[in-house]
Amino acid sequence: MTTPRSGVRREARAAAVIALAVLLVSALGGVLWGLVAPSEQLLVVEPGRGGLLTGESMHQFDGVAMFVCFGAVLGVLSAVAAWRWRAVRGPLLQVGLFAGSVVGAVLMARVGELVAEWHHPRPHDPPVGQIVELPIEVGSWLALIIQPLIASLLVLFLAALSSSEDLGTGTGTGATAETGSFDPAGAFGPYGTASQPAGGAPMPYRSYEPASEAGSGSLPETRPSR
Known part of the structure; x- marks a missing residue:
């Protein structure tokens, strides 16, 4: 390294x-x-x-x-x-x-x-x-x-x-420490969205809960803040 x-x-x-x-x-x-x-x-x-x-x-x-x-x-x-x-x-x-x-x-x-x-x-x-x-x-x-x-x-x-932040050297964000090549899996999730923050904690939704994956696509129910 x-x-x-x-x-x-x-x-x-x-x-x-x-x-x-x-x-x-x-x-x-x-x-x-x-x-x-x-x-x-x-x-x-x-x-x-x-x-x-x-x-x-x-x-x-x-x-x-x-x-x-x-x-x-x-x-x-x-x-x-x-x-x-x-x-x-x-x-x-x-x-x-x-x-x-x-x-x-x-x-x-x-x-x-x-x-x-x-x-x-x-x-x-x-x-x-x-x-x-x-x-x-x-x-x-x-x-x-x-x-x-x-x-x-x-x-x-x-x-x-130059279109890259590291000027094409391969040492910037998103590059692996061993090979210096860009690792898209480390910067994006499986559906092309940004991955979760460090620690695996879920993103905050304040007074709302995310819709379940098995839902029919309807809007999530709201719960008032307490």
């Missing part, structure tokens, strides 16, 4: 696994973003100074927009994958997913910027008239909130759509 304490430990371990998995996937996403993000081209006009070429200023926006799209996709995929782990659905899953997504977004930005700088290295003291490429940087912390925001909202949305 699973105790509440062991269940919490299991959910905590699952939340840690989810957070680590999100970190790993985010690092891989950062590598991919660093390879495909555009660079900015500058014309060296004098030693140590350069001017952006026409249209190159838009590449900074393009790079950040691509980062946001990567974060949104990772947020959706991580939320759906975590929700499919049916046995550990609950608050700890949400905490692990959110924490992993927050740190994962920062990790994706740092790894992506390192890969972009390796892919487009900054030249040292380029001559005047040379065109150089500079790596893209995220530059705004607002781009980092997309991944955890989408992941958290999607899990909340899936939880709201």
Whole structure:
């Protein structure tokens, strides 16, 4: 029999696994973003100074927009994958997913910027008239909130759509302690009505008595209260 304490430990371990998995996937996403993000081209006009070429200023926006799209996709995929782990659905899953997504977004930005700088290295003291490429940087912390925001909202949305009180984990009311499956006989009587209260005591009828089962269907006789 699973105790509440062991269940919490299991959910905590699952939340840690989810957070680590999100970190790993985010690092891989950062590598991919660093390879495909555009660079900015500058014309060296004098030693140590350069001017952006026409249209190159838009590449900074393009790079950040691509980062946001990567974060949104990772947020959706991580939320759906975590929700499919049916046995550990609950608050700890949400905490692990959110924490992993927050740190994962920062990790994706740092790894992506390192890969972009390796892919487009900054030249040292380029001559005047040379065109150089500079790596893209995220530059705004607002781009980092997309991944955890989408992941958290999607899990909340899936939880709201769930028709069961235990979110489908099989540990809620009406589940047997041995198997965790739903037992309709424990929640309903033989005719589909709710079973009697604990202790087997009959339901109170105040000043009335229930009609006998062998009756013809006539209304029960009333007895005045004394």
